[in-house]
Amino acid sequence: MANKLSIVVPCYNEQEVLPQSLPVLKQVLLTLIDQCQVSSDSQLVFVDDGSVDQTWSLIEQASAQDPNVSGIKLSRNFGHQGALLAGLSATQDAQLVVSIDADLQDDPQVILEMVQKFAEGAQIVYAVRNNRATDSRFKRGTAELFYKLMNWLGVKMIPDAADFRLMSQQAVQVLLSYPERNLFLRGLVPLVGFSSAKVYFQRQERAAGESKYPLRKMLRLAMDGITSFSIAPIKLIMGLGFSIVLVAFLLLLYTIVQKIRGEVVTGWSSLMISIWALGGVQLICISVIGEYVGKIFSEVKQRPRFTIEKNLYNRKKK
Known part of the structure; x- marks a missing residue:
């Protein structure tokens, strides 16, 4: 019997991009179902992180029309990492869980390769950018500096891998057992252990809408990463x-x-x-x-x- 897959998609004010990303993600899911790589009850799970636009209405509408689409609405904005964790905690009946952002900057087609790596025995599959051509020189430089700094501090991160990854349910349960409130999943997931693999993709420009991670939030995330894992x-x-x-x-x-x-x-x-x-x-x-x-x-x-x-x-x- 094929394993159930849940694709967790955190959303915050994504009414512009959801009409584009939902069909793309649904097509990937249907391809996996047609190839019998995942079960027919596999789900797209959109997590509304306290949006103030029509994001939740779009999710409810899609869920009512499609049995493979569902959603979770948080009571307020808990941040990207909190929304991801909420999606992981709600999908405990799925044997494998993929997390991906709604903006289509991460290539959804890579999910096909991630599921294949899972079938070959990997419990965690990291999606890694093959280049940073779409980033500004400043962003490239600061990203490289951040990964070097984290490595120097002893934090075992996967360079150029964000929150686009596949995890087995066993790995998810171990991650959920970590009780900290200051979440930095890019540093926590490697601590889980288990066998892992990498797949590579080229990051695209945002399909629509505005980035929810301006410089201020990126710096805040970097500070959380440093202070959460090292003294x-x-x-x-x-x-x-x-x-x-x-x-x-x-x-x-x-x-x-x-x-x-x-x-x-x-x-x-x-x-x-x-x-x-x-x-x-x-x-x-x-x-x-x-x-x-x-x-x-x-x-x-x-x-x-x-x-x-x-x-x-x-x-x-x-």
């Missing part, structure tokens, strides 16, 4: 503190020597520069420590990572 920044702060103390000690010795030699010069400029420099360093250090304290504050409250308002997936199973 190296705090260790760097300690090293910086010792370095500043060493410099201050050397300056003290220099001042004493100059005093003995009678070459004391009033250094108002150097004094002010030192005060401003040290003040800036202190504020940066406090903010980094505050980032960790904030994460601890968020974790100990153990608030729900998402809240499902409506679940058409469960209705489909009935």
